[in-house]
Amino acid sequence: MESITAEELLRVPIFEGEAMEAIEWIAAKMEVHSFQAGDSLLSEGEPAREMIVVLAGEIHFQRIGNERILVVPAGQVTGLLPFSRMKTWRGSGWAAQPARLAKLDCEHFRELVYRAPVLAQRLVGEMTDRAREFTRIEEGSNRLLALGKLAAGLAHELNNPAAAAVRSSARLRELLNERRQFALLLRTTVLPAQASEIIVELGETIHNCSASPGLIDPLERDDRESEMSDWLDEHALPSELASGLVDAGIAPLQLAPLADQMTVESLTAGLRILTADHEILCLSRELEEASRRVSELVRAVKSYSYMDQSTITDVNVEEGLDATLRMFQHQLKHGVQVVRDFCGALPSIRANGSELNQVWTNLIDNALDAMESMPPEALRKLSVTTRLERIGILVEIGDNGPGIPPEVEHRMFEPFFTTKSVGEGTGLGLDIVQRIVRNHRGSIRVSSSPGNTVFQVRLPVSQS
Numbered sequence: 318m319e320s321i322t323a324e325e326l327l328r329v330p331i332f333e334g335e336a337m338e339a340i341e342w343i344a345a346k347m348e349v350h351s352f353q354a355g356d357s358l359l360s361e362g363e364p365a366r367e368m369i370v371v372l373a374g375e376i377h378f379q380r381i382g383n384e385r386i387l388v389v390p391a392g393q394v395t396g397l398l399p400f401s402r403m404k405t406w407r408g409s410g411w412a413a414q415p416a417r418l419a420k421l422d423c424e425h426f427r428e429l430v431y432r433a434p435v436l437a438q439r440l441v442g443e444m445t446d447r448a449r450e451f452t453r454i455e456e457g458s459n460r461l462l463a464l465g466k467l468a469a470g471l472a473h474e475l476n477n478p479a480a481a482a483v484r485s486s487a488r489l490r491e492l493l494n495e496r497r498q499f500a501l502l503l504r505t506t507v508l509p510a511q512a513s514e515i516i517v518e519l520g521e522t523i524h525n526c527s528a529s530p531g532l533i534d535p536l537e538r539d540d541r542e543s544e545m546s547d548w549l550d551e552h553a554l555p556s557e558l559a560s561g562l563v564d565a566g567i568a569p570l571q572l573a574p575l576a577d578q579m580t581v582e583s584l585t586a587g588l589r590i591l592t593a594d595h596e597i598l599c600l601s602r603e604l605e606e607a608s609r610r611v612s613e614l615v616r617a618v619k620s621y622s623y624m625d626q627s628t629i630t631d632v633n634v635e636e637g638l639d640a641t642l643r644m645f646q647h648q649l650k651h652g653v654q655v656v657r658d659f660c661g662a663l664p665s666i667r668a669n670g671s672e673l674n675q676v677w678t679n680l681i682d683n684a685l686d687a688m689e690s691m692p693p694e695a696l697r698k699l700s701v702t703t704r705l706e707r708i709g710i711l712v713e714i715g716d717n718g719p720g721i722p723p724e725v726e727h728r729m730f731e732p733f734f735t736t737k738s739v740g741e742g743t744g745l746g747l748d749i750v751q752r753i754v755r756n757h758r759g760s761i762r763v764s765s766s767p768g769n770t771v772f773q774v775r776l777p778v779s780q781s
Contacts, residue, residue: 319349321372321419329370331394331439339433347419352412359410365403367420368440369396374416380408388413398444399426399437475614478607485603492600496593499586506586512578515571516587523565523595538563545569552576554585561592564599618644631665632673634710634776635703641677642701648685649699658702663710664778672753673776679750680714680772687718687770700771709759709778715771721763729763 323340326332326347332340349372352358358376359365369376371391378387378395387408389395397403421429430437508516546559548569562572575584642655649655681699688697702713721729730751754761759776 319351319417320344321347321349325372326370326419329372329392329394331443332436335433335436339436342432343421343429343436346425347421349417349419352416352418354412354414356412357409358412358418359406361406361408363406365397365406366423367396368394368398368423368426370394370419370421372417372419375413376410376416376418377413378408378410391416394440394443395447396420397423398440398447399430400441401444475611478610478614482604482607482611485600485607489597489600489604492593492597496590496597499589499593503583503586503590506580506583508583509578512575515575516591519567519571519591520594522567523591523598541568548572552584553581554588558585558588558592561595562588565592565595567591614643628669628671629667630670632668632670633665634663634673634712635659635661637670637674638677638701638703638712641674641681644678645681645685652693653685653688653697653699656698656700658700660703660705660710663703663705666710666757666776666778668757668776669753673757676750676753676774677712677714679747680774683747684714684716684718684770688716690719706775710776712774712776713771714774715769717768718770720767720770721765730761 321344323337323344326340326344327335332343347370352374358369361380371389371393373391375391376389376395378389541563542559545562545568546556549556549559572588575587579587638659639657642649642657681701684699688699691697696717698717700713700715702711702715704711704713730747751761754774754776757776759774761772761774763770763772765771
């Protein structure tokens with residue numbers, strides 16, 4: 318084990334200006350260790366007992382489940398500091414390059430504060446700065462986790478209408494090409510006036526979309542298709558047209574007059590044009606619906622993020638809740654019953670709408686996570702309630718999950734406290750929620766029992 322001199326310790330900025338006698342005492346109590354690049358220094362969960370001074374090299378820290386790395390270069394102090402309440406290491410640490418560290422055991426902290434008051438004051442400031450930086454890093458990670466979950470669900474929701482639009486447009490292009498070919502074939506044929514009138518009338522029926530395959534009973538549709546197929550076979554026409562003609566709402570009785578006035582070739586071309594027209598109409602409606610769905614999702618994202626709006630604005634809380642629920646649509650449609658009980662007459666409040674939506678996002682996400690442990694066959698129920706109270710508004714977000722254990726309920730809003738498994742939660746979600754609510758001069762509380770957990774957020778109407 319190496320030793321360190323007072324002169325070497327004074328070269329570390331945080332020790333400058335302290336009395337030489339105090340520095341000599343600190344140096345005498347320190348142990349110096351050398352590490353090679355990649356050597357482990359500490360592991361998450363181990364007791365935290367030492368203040369660490371990086372004399373040379375560089376060390377890295379990382380919390381499990383967080384990709385962000387905290388870099389501590391030479392000349393910096395880290396580890397356990399005086400007055401810190403940290404009991405165990407909250408991450409793992411290693412030497413990023415050959416490093417030389419001086420360590421002071423916590424058993425000497427009380428005397429250090431007495432002997433080196435200037436250093437003690439600086440260490441308290443260092444601890445405050447470090448806690449602020451670590452919280453900022455964890456907040457960013459927590460927001461990215463929430464954003465990642467929302468983005469994954471949104472991507473899935475966008476993919477469905479986008480994929481449908483791609484399929485429909487590709488099929489539409491094929492149909493238009495086929496229809497053009499049959500129209501050219503039919504154009505060379507002279508049709509009787511009555512046959513032309515019948516085809517025009519059938520085309521108008523298709524245009525009006527008088528029949529839809531989704532509205533016909535499956536058994537009845539099978540009977541119609543079988544009847545149409547038999548009629549087509551009797552007249553030497555392609556039987557594969559039966560399905561399309563039935564979908565278009567055309568019956569054999571309507572086609573009978575055409576069989577006596579048109580050749581097989583011309584009638585086949587006419588029927589293919591009719592079925593193509595019907596499918597083109599259906600595809601155009603599918604494209605319209607897919608485009609509308611994409612537009613709604615984009616509008617929901619803009620509403621959720623308060624894009625193109627100032628930071629503080631008039632916020633309709635119920636609209637924010639509704640936009641947040643739409644962001645979770647992918648998760649909610651898989652076995653979760655959403656019970657909306659909105660007041661409908663809430664006044665707008667002056668607030669940061671994006672921050673309030675972050676509150677609803679965290680609370681809804683926690684509720685969904687809590688219900689994940691329920692049996693697959695159990696009904697999962699998410700309730701969102703709003704009420705107008707005497708001096709403000711009340712928002713309640715509840716779930717019928719297993720509930721919060723009584724021994725941890727009072728710790729739910731503590732920074733870094735989490736009941737989730739390692740790597741699944743940062744413990745900052747509810748801490749962020751509480752700070753946002755307090756910044757809006759509101760309050761938040763939780764009540765929980767098995768099958769009924771409710772978070773209550775109260776916000777004053779006047780934010781001036």
